[in-house]
Amino acid sequence: MSAVIEVFIAGTGHTAVGEHWGISLRHLAWEAIGPALQAAQLKKPDAIFVGNMLAARISEQQNLGALLADFCGLRGTEAVTVEAAGASGGAAMRQALLALRSGEIRTALVVGVEKTTDKVGADVTSAVAAGADSDWELAQGATAPAIAALIMRRYMHEHGVHLEQFAGFAVNSHANACVNADAMFRNVLDATRYAQAGMVASPVNVLDSAPDADGAAALVLTAGTGQLRPGLRVRVAASSLATDTLAVHDRRDVLVFAAAKLSAQRALQQAGLAPDQIDLAELYDRFSVFAALSLEACGFAQRGEGWRLAANGAIGRSGRLPISTFGGLKARGNPGGATGVYQLVEVTRQLAGTAEANQVVGAKWGLAQCLGSSGATAVTHILQGVESN
Amino acid sequence: MRRGAMMTDIQLDTGVMRPARGVGIVGYGAYLPRFRLPAAEVSRVWAEGSAGLPVQEKAVAGLDEDVATMSIEAARNAVARAGIESERIGAVWVGSESHPYAVKPTSTIVAEAIGAVPHTQAADWQFACKAGTEAMQAAIGFVGSGMADYAFAIGMDIAQARPGDALEYTAGAGGAAFLLGPADDAVAVIEGTHSFVTDTPDFWRRQYAKYPQHGQRFTGEPAYFRHITAAAERLMEAMDISPQDYAYAVFHQPNTKFPLRVGKQLGFTVAQLETGLLAPLIGNVYAGSALIGLTAVLDVAQPGDRVLLVSFGSGAGSDAFQLRVGERISACRESAPSTQDYVQRRTEIDYATYSRYRGKLTLE
Numbered sequence: 112m113s114a115v116i117e118v119f120i121a122g123t124g125h126t127a128v129g130e131h132w133g134i135s136l137r138h139l140a141w142e143a144i145g146p147a148l149q150a151a152q153l154k155k156p157d158a159i160f161v162g163n164m165l166a167a168r169i170s171e172q173q174n175l176g177a178l179l180a181d182f183c184g185l186r187g188t189e190a191v192t193v194e195a196a197g198a199s200g201g202a203a204m205r206q207a208l209l210a211l212r213s214g215e216i217r218t219a220l221v222v223g224v225e226k227t228t229d230k231v232g233a234d235v236t237s238a239v240a241a242g243a244d245s246d247w248e249l250a251q252g253a254t255a256p257a258i259a260a261l262i263m264r265r266y267m268h269e270h271g272v273h274l275e276q277f278a279g280f281a282v283n284s285h286a287n288a289c290v291n292a293d294a295m296f297r298n299v300l301d302a303t304r305y306a307q308a309g310m311v312a313s314p315v316n317v318l319d320s321a322p323d324a325d326g327a328a329a330l331v332l333t334a335g336t337g338q339l340r341p342g343l344r345v346r347v348a349a350s351s352l353a354t355d356t357l358a359v360h361d362r363r364d365v366l367v368f369a370a371a372k373l374s375a376q377r378a379l380q381q382a383g384l385a386p387d388q389i390d391l392a393e394l395y396d397r398f399s400v401f402a403a404l405s406l407e408a409c410g411f412a413q414r415g416e417g418w419r420l421a422a423n424g425a426i427g428r429s430g431r432l433p434i435s436t437f438g439g440l441k442a443r444g445n446p447g448g449a450t451g452v453y454q455l456v457e458v459t460r461q462l463a464g465t466a467e468a469n470q471v472v473g474a475k476w477g478l479a480q481c482l483g484s485s486g487a488t489a490v491t492h493i494l495q496g497v498e499s500n
Numbered sequence: 501m502r503r504g505a506m507m508t509d510i511q512l513d514t515g516v517m518r519p520a521r522g523v524g525i526v527g528y529g530a531y532l533p534r535f536r537l538p539a540a541e542v543s544r545v546w547a548e549g550s551a552g553l554p555v556q557e558k559a560v561a562g563l564d565e566d567v568a569t570m571s572i573e574a575a576r577n578a579v580a581r582a583g584i585e586s587e588r589i590g591a592v593w594v595g596s597e598s599h600p601y602a603v604k605p606t607s608t609i610v611a612e613a614i615g616a617v618p619h620t621q622a623a624d625w626q627f628a629c630k631a632g633t634e635a636m637q638a639a640i641g642f643v644g645s646g647m648a649d650y651a652f653a654i655g656m657d658i659a660q661a662r663p664g665d666a667l668e669y670t671a672g673a674g675g676a677a678f679l680l681g682p683a684d685d686a687v688a689v690i691e692g693t694h695s696f697v698t699d700t701p702d703f704w705r706r707q708y709a710k711y712p713q714h715g716q717r718f719t720g721e722p723a724y725f726r727h728i729t730a731a732a733e734r735l736m737e738a739m740d741i742s743p744q745d746y747a748y749a750v751f752h753q754p755n756t757k758f759p760l761r762v763g764k765q766l767g768f769t770v771a772q773l774e775t776g777l778l779a780p781l782i783g784n785v786y787a788g789s790a791l792i793g794l795t796a797v798l799d800v801a802q803p804g805d806r807v808l809l810v811s812f813g814s815g816a817g818s819d820a821f822q823l824r825v826g827e828r829i830s831a832c833r834e835s836a837p838s839t840q841d842y843v844q845r846r847t848e849i850d851y852a853t854y855s856r857y858r859g860k861l862t863l864e
Binding site: 130132133228231232309310 | 550551552715716717718721722
């Protein structure tokens, strides 16, 4: 990174994740945008970047850029939607950063919004499945859990891991969601409950799978510190987006999330950090096996060893590398294209010391990584908490 | 409002509906067909036995049963308990979402069979699972205004469910009949009732469609829980009464979990709920669901006991009732089979037999 223009997070906002039956896509977005603009004391950003993956299919709504700019009283503002399936939120953040660093704009609003409850059942499943390769995966009936099941089965086979040994991921997520008032599932889980959970697509069970949810999260970014109030600041230290084959069967090794690995390596290099210098990570734990593979891709664990961090408690809030600190996709909920922005809001709150009951004590460096289409797109951001001068 | 206020009070400002003259249930009767389909059978056929089961089993109607025949059974039980001549019945109203005919009333068949014809009123009611309780509210008005001395409100269903749908585990058959009359003769006096309705499309069946559709999880919080809670809370507030003042509470029971959860949310204990909770053994009998829970309560309640009854109908609305059991309850109880007699009368069938009995197979 040339590091000519430093970018900071000036404000965040988010809604509770869950089933917002009574509220529309645009209202949901506004409930995150309003507080973010207010926190940043910004009336109007130079540009808006919207992360969303399902509105066209589920809400039959496209062009969210114009929709949200208009609805939020920001008519006239440059605004576009960025779509990269489950990585849409992170990709929107990435585009905002590129724009800020180009010098063309000085402030940006990043908003992730997803409304899955405008439809139910198979309509949602097929809309979500459209993130996979339509010709080569979807046409064969391979939905997201089915693809995750293939990967998890192979992981268990190659690395000699039993189903029960994945329990730590869901248990950790629920333990963290318990104290997050905005999480979707706030019940405590134990390994026994996990072992008894019904199968979605064997060996992926109900408690391996993150729930599709409604939610919106927003960030205000500024170029330079001019607009920031004194106090603890959060700097965007690194940003990288990488891709892999869309169809999982085209991968040389299905047990390596190559895009996640590449984007994490680049991001760590930009920040000048080794993996063990990261204090906490929000990873894409849409399925337990994704969490294990993400830990390995980011260099937090060796190949085939990611599950051990869950089994030995290293991922807990006071462990060596806390993950899913507000519940992760599994228990905070997975609002599709908003998920990547939730992760960034959560890491920001951790580094700003405003994570309340979810606070990881003394966190300075946080990593957020989201994936689209079973790892075909990966976006990694590293944020740093810095004391103001 | 003071507790146990007179039935003659008319207080429209509280939203509680009460008639000018006191009205009560003078006779009640349940009916359940004898066949039972275990939920595990549905899971065996449709989910390789791996599905979570919302009930233990459901009641299934036989080949020669429909809402008309089942309503007649329940109505005859109610007449037997009421001990009045059928010619004095001024209305026969049947609430159901599985009336045998799209055009032609069920109620005239029932009225004819019980001997209430020809100088009587007859009509069919429809409001998903609360069609029976809305007929009951109308009957309260009919008797309470003096337009008739006795009026029948029946909630009865043979619930439909698409094979393999989540509803197939629970969609059962059965219901109950209530003869409403002057409070003086009542086995239970209606102390007040309240309705809460909104346009909430959680479950529906279009014209000519064989099976209903539903909004999956949308049927929970925004539909069932919101409406039952709102109706019950408003009624209790207006009656100035607390959950612990009731001996029993009965809620619409589409499965085992929902009524227990809504009861707990409202402040009721399992002990208050379990007598009327039949869903685990009979499934969801739709328009008859809350009402057959009430007959099970009346089978054991003591004079002076207060009962809360709250139905839920998709589309959506809830009718809440507060009843006080009267002295005549003990005298009439044995005049007809009890609800538990019907629950215990049980012939288990497998999914294949169920498919034949309920016309699930296309034969041509």
